[in-house]
Amino acid sequence: MASYGSRSTTTGLVLLLLGEKESGKSSAGNAILSRRAFHKKTTQSCRRSAAIFGLQVDVVDTPGWLSHSSTPHWVSKELLRAVTLCHQGPDAILLVLPISSRLGQEEWAAMEAQLRLLETPIWQRAVILFTHGDRLGALPIQEYVRRQGGTLQWLLERCQNRYQVLSSLCSTAQLQVRQLIKKVQMIAEASRTITKIYYRVNIQLGDLSLGGTRSLQEPEMMGKEYDGAGPRQTGFIAASGAALSLILLGRRNSGKSSAGNMILGREEFLTDIQTVCCSAGHADVSGRSVTVVDTPGWSLFAQADPEEVQREILKSPSLCAAGSKVMVLLAIPVDSFREKDRKAAETYVRLLGERIWSSTVVLFTYGDALWRKTMQDHIKEKGPPLEWILDKCEHRFHVCDTNSTDPDQVTRLLQMVQSA
Structure with a gap:
């Protein structure tokens, strides 16, 4: 070759x-x-x-x-x-x-x-x-x-x-x-x-985000490049300000791009074609500096190249704002969620490190499909696969309805992310 x-x-x-x-x-x-x-x-x-x-x-x-x-x-x-x-x-x-x-x-x-x-x-x-x-x-x-x-x-x-x-x-x-x-x-x-993907470790006083605890005596990791062998033990440490970076992950047609547009308040990401490479948008939302990184969705039916999806997900942290608090929004549509969905989510989320779950929020998309059913009833109905995901995320979740004109749903989401 x-x-x-x-x-x-x-x-x-x-x-x-x-x-x-x-x-x-x-x-x-x-x-x-x-x-x-x-x-x-x-x-x-x-x-x-x-x-x-x-x-x-x-x-x-x-x-x-x-x-x-x-x-x-x-x-x-x-x-x-x-x-x-x-x-x-x-x-x-x-x-x-x-x-x-x-x-x-x-x-x-x-x-x-x-x-x-x-x-x-x-x-x-x-x-x-x-x-x-x-x-x-x-x-x-x-x-x-x-x-x-x-x-x-x-x-x-x-x-x-x-x-x-x-x-x-x-x-x-x-x-x-x-x-x-x-x-x-x-x-x-x-x-x-x-x-040469560089995972820049921003070390400041503040909350830990995306990864393991690092001390101020470990500067040798600054600028280390990703060598293709899997994600390193990286640490993303948030600044003490209100800046947020949100990485959207999920399967194809999970509503990631629409959710990103809703958060940013504009049509930043295309929704009429499949996302094939990660991209970032920025806006000031509810008094916060917010960066949203959209990524390609994985497929359960071999319609997406797994290697390309993995490569783009691994690249996504490099698009986050320096010094920001980085969180993952795992988009899960309000529809069927079976064991194979759980396995796929586990595989792709873990690309960003074993400890990524502590910085992940489940974003239930197409929330209007719930009708009058409560979220708790929906979770119980879907059973162990969805419950496993929520356990990994310490039951942090938010219901998103991109058809709604209610601006408070974005505010509530950002408050949850900021306090996580």
């Missing part, structure tokens, strides 16, 4: 073009480099470069695979050779999809077979590059994706919804290339951030 070191965007960018035969890869490479660097009939992987927007940009073009018949072995060998042409590794892998064709299960199967052969980290660096973008006409790309159906939507999700439309028209291509380069720079920066 190829092993890549950290790259610096100041020394340039390397882009790897992958796609089906006649998908427009070579033309896209020429548009990116602003010159005729590649021939349309690509039979060998090759690397070309140019100075673009003050950066050295290298593009590696590759032969295309076949979707409706067997891909020749020599094509797969050339794709493998393309990876070696990237030297330290590509900053972005551009998966080229022409607007004029549909990505169905057969096309995805062909793509997946070739990507698997590469034995290369794909999804952290992948961007969907839609070629022949002028054929969209007045149709927004979002509507095009919706009409294409589940396979394309799923692929976009794997790519953390990173995409770029590239037109065949020279009048718009340069602007689109500039947008693409900016996205690649962000991917390169994010890749370095994920590789």
Whole structure:
């Protein structure tokens, strides 16, 4: 398996073009480099470069695979050779999809077979590059994706919804290339951030949050990086002020993003698509400085990549405000909660440390579904799995109804979190 070191965007960018035969890869490479660097009939992987927007940009073009018949072995060998042409590794892998064709299960199967052969980290660096973008006409790309159906939507999700439309028209291509380069720079920066996640231990007089007790004689943990072997014995110690950081955890469709928007009092997080990477929003709420970190939800039905979800959850503490009191809000919808739900919650919450439960509040979402049933009756009805979770959280819970206009529910939640 190829092993890549950290790259610096100041020394340039390397882009790897992958796609089906006649998908427009070579033309896209020429548009990116602003010159005729590649021939349309690509039979060998090759690397070309140019100075673009003050950066050295290298593009590696590759032969295309076949979707409706067997891909020749020599094509797969050339794709493998393309990876070696990237030297330290590509900053972005551009998966080229022409607007004029549909990505169905057969096309995805062909793509997946070739990507698997590469034995290369794909999804952290992948961007969907839609070629022949002028054929969209007045149709927004979002509507095009919706009409294409589940396979394309799923692929976009794997790519953390990173995409770029590239037109065949020279009048718009340069602007689109500039947008693409900016996205690649962000991917390169994010890749370095994920590789070296720093758990900064803010040691001040105040309450302990997120982890074990640490003394003032342990400065060697300051700035220690996460090495991928699991969370360290980290300590997050709150400042003596009123600043709060809330990390939202939960399964898919648990209402995390909606709850985050309710807390911040604005539409900070998207609710119409699945959350695929953690992000943070900040606001002054009820006299407190509040940071909310939204994270991807886990899935009980293999719809979410467990490794990607784990990586994003592990990254979430780095988005919390320095010196703030950090708490976890475990979003559990007011619906079924069985043993497999409990096991999944335990697995993902524990990523942040064995002692994380002492800093966790259960946030029951979709509270309007309770109707006239009390929360105590609901807990009793769900039985041991839910009771186990509440025991771990020392029975700290709050019922959230995002359809309610009552501002006091956020105030009550923050008071509970502050006093925990």
